[in-house]
Amino acid sequence: MRHKDDNKSEAIFHATIELLNEIGFSDISMSKIAKRANVSQATIYVYFESKEDLLGKIYVKVKQKMSLQLFQHLDETLPTRDAFEMVMRNMLRFMLDNESYFMFLEQFAASPLIGKLCLEDTSSMFIPLFEQMEKGKRLGEIKPIETTFLLTYCYFPLAQLAKSHFKGQYEASEDNLQNMIRMSWDAIKA
The missing domain is CATH 1.10.10.60 (Homeodomain-like)
Incomplete structure (x- = not known):
């Protein structure tokens, strides 16, 4: 060996x-x-073991790197709105600081390959995010809808902002981020 x-x-x-x-x-x-x-x-x-094993392990490794950055400074005692904003900021920072990882995840998610691979379940890496959303629902601060659905209103606007930023079409400035956070929050708040 x-x-x-x-x-x-x-x-x-x-x-x-x-x-x-x-x-x-x-x-x-x-x-x-x-x-x-x-x-x-x-x-x-x-x-x-194979190309599929390589791709699957890289996918999991990148998701792990993303989750580690996503929850920096996140504390379960934070008010729901503050935790939401922190996660959104951390997510955009991950995307901007790790363009190649972000673009890999975007390609992977859009590929039919994702359904063919036996991928390790990465949902446990994001438990703090789901817990924050559930807490917000219990407190009546977030709409009582499926959490995964709510999270699309957080992730996809940031992904679009990052892609536009990389293409030079739209700057990922503080003002634009604030607008994105405000619009996303308005979409999911109760």
Whole structure:
């Protein structure tokens, strides 16, 4: 059994994300990833069983990185509105600071591949967010609707703001973020 090198694993991780963002899922191959990561194709199989295993593990790793940033400074004692704003700010900061991760997640979510892979359940990474939303519903501050549905009014406006920002169409300024937070809050508040 070959020794695993964290540097090689990270090189494979970053090479895969870069390539996916450049050429998409349909054109990616293990040989292209190996070349970009400057490792042999056989080296990839030391870390991952298959291309599907590689993509699934990268997806989970990126979601974990996102969840860690999402809940920075989040405290269950915060009022619902303040917690909501903090999560929205943290989410946009993740998107802007990690464009390649964000674009990878966007591509992955839109790909039919997501339904074909046996992905690790990432919902446990977002329990604090669901708990905050449930707390807001119990207190009558948020509409008593399915939490996942409510969260779309938080995520998708930020995703659109970030994509527009990256394309140079719309600046992710404090004023624009405040407007986005206010509109999203107005959509979900009771």
